[in-house]
Amino acid sequence: MEGLDPGAILGQFSLATIVIAVVFGIVGYAAFRHGKKNGEPRPLFLGVALMAYGYFVTNAWVSLAIGALLTLFLFFPR
Numbered sequence: 001m002e003g004l005d006p007g008a009i010l011g012q013f014s015l016a017t018i019v020i021a022v023v024f025g026i027v028g029y030a031a032f033r034h035g036k037k038n039g040e041p042r043p044l045f046l047g048v049a050l051m052a053y054g055y056f057v058t059n060a061w062v063s064l065a066i067g068a069l070l071t072l073f074l075f076f077p078r
Helices: 006-010 015-038 041-055 060-075
Strands: none
Touching: 015 041, 015 060, 041 060
């Protein structure tokens, strides 16, 4: 693909933001599967949030903070 600017494809997303979103997306998928299998709504919704937020956050530090916070909520009891 000659003449194609990688920045035009990725937009404002950096490689670090994409890697963070993929890692927390995998954690979110596991939480979603756990919640669906056991009929628990909390990990189900947190899993969806972990899989989805990466599409909307372009700053790597903010993405890391949101992902860590949502993952931490998975382990806190009600």
